[in-house]
Amino acid sequence: MDTTRNPNRDLQQQRQRLEALVQPTLGSRPIHRPIAHGLGQALKQLGDRAMRFFTGQNELRIWQRTRNGQPLWFAHDPVTNRTRSFYSEQDVRTWLDQRYYE
Structure with a gap:
């Protein structure tokens, strides 16, 4: 059993999970209300910051x-x-x- 870990692979997996949180789902219907847009932008910014924090980008x-x-x-x-x-x-x-x- 291989017990060594690949830190780049771990970071890539974390990044993919974070990107999945902020990317819109295909086929989903867009919401055009200003509040929903503002919330979506805030969540995207939060996801971007978290991704930079975890990846040290x-x-x-x-x-x-x-x-x-x-x-x-x-x-x-x-x-x-x-x-x-x-x-x-x-x-x-x-x-x-x-x-x-x-």
Whole structure:
């Protein structure tokens, strides 16, 4: 019997469990009430913070959303705890290059 543990595998499993808590279930009907949206956002933020705490994640996080039919990019730096928004993928890449060489 192998008694050694793989800490990376354990962290990956914890991360998957946490992501499952904050990800919407496929086929579920969205609730469009402001209170439900606010609660969903709060739970997502709580899940994101818990995931960072358990994984010790200090890497940049980049994601894309659509607002008013237009794509909008976001980048969060957990070291500075700042989130920036961009109107194009190229803007994100330019910011990343500038940030890297600072």
